[in-house]
Amino acid sequence: MNTSTHYAPARCSVSGCEAFALTGADTCWTHLPDRDGWRAMLADLDLNAAWLAEVDLSGRDLSGWDLRSARLSEACLRGANLSGADLRDAFLDGANLVDANLEDANLEFAILGGADASGACFRNANLQRSNLVGTRAHGADFSGANLYYARPGNADLEGANFHNARIQRTIFRRANLKNADLSGVEGSANFENANLEGAAR
Numbered sequence: 162m163n164t165s166t167h168y169a170p171a172r173c174s175v176s177g178c179e180a181f182a183l184t185g186a187d188t189c190w191t192h193l194p195d196r197d198g199w200r201a202m203l204a205d206l207d208l209n210a211a212w213l214a215e216v217d218l219s220g221r222d223l224s225g226w227d228l229r230s231a232r233l234s235e236a237c238l239r240g241a242n243l244s245g246a247d248l249r250d251a252f253l254d255g256a257n258l259v260d261a262n263l264e265d266a267n268l269e270f271a272i273l274g275g276a277d278a279s280g281a282c283f284r285n286a287n288l289q290r291s292n293l294v295g296t297r298a299h300g301a302d303f304s305g306a307n308l309y310y311a312r313p314g315n316a317d318l319e320g321a322n323f324h325n326a327r328i329q330r331t332i333f334r335r336a337n338l339k340n341a342d343l344s345g346v347e348g349s350a351n352f353e354n355a356n357l358e359g360a361a362r
Protein backbone atom coordinates (compact mmCIF):
# COMPACT_ATOMS: atom_id res chain seq x y z
CA MET A 162 0.00 0.00 0.00
CA ASN A 163 1.42 3.34 -0.95
CA THR A 164 1.34 6.60 0.93
CA SER A 165 0.16 8.76 -1.93
CA THR A 166 -0.85 12.22 -0.77
CA HIS A 167 -1.68 15.57 -2.24
CA TYR A 168 1.88 16.71 -1.56
CA ALA A 169 3.60 13.61 -2.93
CA PRO A 170 1.15 11.73 -5.15
CA ALA A 171 2.29 8.36 -6.51
CA ARG A 172 1.31 7.17 -9.95
CA CYS A 173 -1.45 4.62 -10.42
CA SER A 174 0.15 1.17 -10.73
CA VAL A 175 -1.73 0.35 -13.93
CA SER A 176 0.73 0.79 -16.75
CA GLY A 177 -0.12 3.63 -19.04
CA CYS A 178 -2.42 5.30 -16.51
CA GLU A 179 -1.44 8.90 -15.93
CA ALA A 180 -3.66 9.36 -12.87
CA PHE A 181 -2.41 9.34 -9.30
CA ALA A 182 -3.05 6.53 -6.83
CA LEU A 183 -5.50 7.06 -4.02
CA THR A 184 -4.22 7.29 -0.48
CA GLY A 185 -4.33 3.73 0.86
CA ALA A 186 -4.39 2.12 -2.59
CA ASP A 187 -2.04 1.33 -5.45
CA THR A 188 -4.33 2.65 -8.13
CA CYS A 189 -6.49 5.57 -9.09
CA TRP A 190 -10.26 5.35 -8.49
CA THR A 191 -10.95 4.12 -12.02
CA HIS A 192 -8.60 1.17 -11.62
CA LEU A 193 -9.37 0.38 -7.99
CA PRO A 194 -10.27 -3.35 -7.92
CA ASP A 195 -12.03 -3.45 -4.55
CA ARG A 196 -13.86 -0.20 -3.99
CA ASP A 197 -15.93 -1.49 -1.08
CA GLY A 198 -12.84 -2.84 0.69
CA TRP A 199 -11.00 0.45 0.22
CA ARG A 200 -13.99 2.44 1.51
CA ALA A 201 -14.31 0.16 4.52
CA MET A 202 -10.77 0.88 5.75
CA LEU A 203 -10.86 4.62 5.01
CA ALA A 204 -11.84 5.50 8.57
CA ASP A 205 -8.58 3.98 9.83
CA LEU A 206 -6.36 6.01 7.52
CA ASP A 207 -4.74 9.37 8.13
CA LEU A 208 -6.59 11.41 5.53
CA ASN A 209 -4.84 14.69 6.14
CA ALA A 210 -3.80 15.78 2.62
CA ALA A 211 -5.07 12.47 1.24
CA TRP A 212 -5.35 11.96 -2.51
CA LEU A 213 -9.04 11.17 -3.03
CA ALA A 214 -9.69 12.53 -6.49
CA GLU A 215 -12.81 11.22 -8.26
CA VAL A 216 -13.79 8.80 -5.48
CA ASP A 217 -17.42 7.90 -4.90
CA LEU A 218 -18.30 8.42 -1.25
CA SER A 219 -21.89 9.33 -1.88
CA GLY A 220 -24.19 8.84 1.07
CA ARG A 221 -21.32 7.92 3.42
CA ASP A 222 -21.00 9.11 6.99
CA LEU A 223 -17.85 11.25 7.10
CA SER A 224 -19.01 13.44 9.97
CA GLY A 225 -16.20 14.94 11.98
CA TRP A 226 -13.50 13.50 9.70
CA ASP A 227 -10.15 15.22 9.37
CA LEU A 228 -9.87 15.91 5.64
CA ARG A 229 -7.61 18.94 5.82
CA SER A 230 -5.89 19.65 2.49
CA ALA A 231 -7.45 16.49 1.04
CA ARG A 232 -7.67 16.31 -2.74
CA LEU A 233 -11.34 15.50 -3.36
CA SER A 234 -11.48 17.01 -6.83
CA GLU A 235 -14.36 15.60 -8.93
CA ALA A 236 -15.36 13.35 -6.02
CA CYS A 237 -18.95 12.22 -5.68
CA LEU A 238 -20.11 13.18 -2.19
CA ARG A 239 -23.77 13.38 -3.02
CA GLY A 240 -25.83 13.06 0.14
CA ALA A 241 -22.72 12.43 2.25
CA ASN A 242 -22.65 13.47 5.89
CA LEU A 243 -19.70 15.83 6.30
CA SER A 244 -21.11 17.67 9.30
CA GLY A 245 -18.36 18.98 11.54
CA ALA A 246 -15.70 17.71 9.14
CA ASP A 247 -12.39 19.54 8.94
CA LEU A 248 -12.04 20.48 5.28
CA ARG A 249 -9.66 23.40 5.65
CA ASP A 250 -7.63 23.87 2.44
CA ALA A 251 -9.42 20.90 0.88
CA PHE A 252 -9.85 20.66 -2.89
CA LEU A 253 -13.50 20.06 -3.74
CA ASP A 254 -13.35 21.53 -7.23
CA GLY A 255 -15.82 19.88 -9.54
CA ALA A 256 -17.12 17.72 -6.69
CA ASN A 257 -20.70 16.55 -6.44
CA LEU A 258 -21.97 17.83 -3.11
CA VAL A 259 -25.65 17.71 -4.00
CA ASP A 260 -27.75 17.30 -0.83
CA ALA A 261 -24.59 16.81 1.27
CA ASN A 262 -24.64 17.81 4.91
CA LEU A 263 -21.80 20.22 5.75
CA GLU A 264 -23.34 21.74 8.87
CA ASP A 265 -20.64 23.13 11.18
CA ALA A 266 -17.94 21.97 8.75
CA ASN A 267 -14.70 23.92 8.59
CA LEU A 268 -14.08 24.91 4.97
CA GLU A 269 -11.68 27.79 5.48
CA PHE A 270 -9.60 28.26 2.28
CA ALA A 271 -11.34 25.26 0.69
CA ILE A 272 -11.75 25.26 -3.08
CA LEU A 273 -15.24 24.47 -4.32
CA GLY A 274 -14.90 26.00 -7.77
CA GLY A 275 -17.17 24.30 -10.27
CA ALA A 276 -18.67 22.04 -7.60
CA ASP A 277 -22.39 21.33 -7.49
CA ALA A 278 -23.68 21.81 -3.95
CA SER A 279 -27.34 22.20 -4.80
CA GLY A 280 -29.55 21.41 -1.84
CA ALA A 281 -26.50 21.07 0.42
CA CYS A 282 -26.51 22.26 4.02
CA PHE A 283 -23.69 24.64 5.06
CA ARG A 284 -25.50 25.80 8.19
CA ASN A 285 -23.06 27.52 10.59
CA ALA A 286 -20.14 26.32 8.46
CA ASN A 287 -16.86 28.19 8.34
CA LEU A 288 -16.40 29.23 4.70
CA GLN A 289 -13.95 32.05 5.35
CA ARG A 290 -11.71 32.75 2.34
CA SER A 291 -13.14 29.78 0.48
CA ASN A 292 -13.15 29.70 -3.32
CA LEU A 293 -16.71 29.28 -4.61
CA VAL A 294 -16.06 30.56 -8.11
CA GLY A 295 -18.64 29.10 -10.45
CA THR A 296 -20.05 26.88 -7.71
CA ARG A 297 -23.64 25.79 -8.26
CA ALA A 298 -25.65 25.72 -5.05
CA HIS A 299 -29.31 26.00 -5.89
CA GLY A 300 -31.39 26.16 -2.73
CA ALA A 301 -28.38 25.44 -0.51
CA ASP A 302 -28.58 26.44 3.15
CA PHE A 303 -25.82 28.86 4.21
CA SER A 304 -27.74 30.18 7.22
CA GLY A 305 -25.44 31.29 10.01
CA ALA A 306 -22.37 30.45 7.93
CA ASN A 307 -19.25 32.61 8.00
CA LEU A 308 -18.44 33.69 4.44
CA TYR A 309 -15.85 36.33 5.35
CA TYR A 310 -13.82 37.04 2.21
CA ALA A 311 -15.30 34.00 0.43
CA ARG A 312 -15.33 34.30 -3.36
CA PRO A 313 -18.59 33.06 -4.91
CA GLY A 314 -18.00 34.96 -8.15
CA ASN A 315 -20.13 33.64 -11.02
CA ALA A 316 -21.69 31.20 -8.57
CA ASP A 317 -25.23 30.03 -9.21
CA LEU A 318 -26.89 30.49 -5.83
CA GLU A 319 -30.51 30.73 -6.90
CA GLY A 320 -32.87 30.30 -3.98
CA ALA A 321 -30.03 29.79 -1.51
CA ASN A 322 -30.56 30.70 2.13
CA PHE A 323 -28.03 33.13 3.68
CA HIS A 324 -30.16 34.04 6.69
CA ASN A 325 -27.92 35.47 9.44
CA ALA A 326 -24.78 34.59 7.46
CA ARG A 327 -21.65 36.69 7.82
CA ILE A 328 -20.86 38.18 4.40
CA GLN A 329 -18.23 40.76 5.25
CA ARG A 330 -16.04 41.21 2.12
CA THR A 331 -17.72 38.27 0.40
CA ILE A 332 -17.33 38.67 -3.36
CA PHE A 333 -20.64 37.83 -5.07
CA ARG A 334 -19.50 39.37 -8.36
CA ARG A 335 -21.75 38.20 -11.25
CA ALA A 336 -23.33 35.62 -8.94
CA ASN A 337 -26.91 34.53 -9.45
CA LEU A 338 -28.75 35.26 -6.20
CA LYS A 339 -32.22 35.15 -7.68
CA ASN A 340 -34.78 34.52 -4.92
CA ALA A 341 -32.00 34.06 -2.37
CA ASP A 342 -32.69 34.84 1.28
CA LEU A 343 -30.23 37.51 2.44
CA SER A 344 -32.18 38.49 5.52
CA GLY A 345 -30.23 39.22 8.66
CA VAL A 346 -26.85 39.01 6.94
CA GLU A 347 -23.98 40.68 8.73
CA GLY A 348 -21.33 42.76 6.97
CA SER A 349 -21.01 44.40 3.55
CA ALA A 350 -20.35 42.26 0.50
CA ASN A 351 -19.48 42.99 -3.11
CA PHE A 352 -22.60 42.41 -5.25
CA GLU A 353 -21.16 43.87 -8.46
CA ASN A 354 -23.26 42.70 -11.42
CA ALA A 355 -24.95 40.05 -9.26
CA ASN A 356 -28.53 39.04 -10.05
CA LEU A 357 -30.56 39.97 -6.97
CA GLU A 358 -33.97 39.60 -8.61
CA GLY A 359 -36.48 38.57 -5.98
CA ALA A 360 -33.80 38.27 -3.30
CA ALA A 361 -34.97 39.02 0.22
CA ARG A 362 -32.79 41.56 2.07
Ligand SMILES: [Zn+2]
Binds near residue numbers: 173174175188189190
Ligand atom coordinates in the same frame (compact mmCIF):
# COMPACT_ATOMS: atom_id res chain seq x y z
ZN1 LIG B 1 -5.32 4.34 -12.97
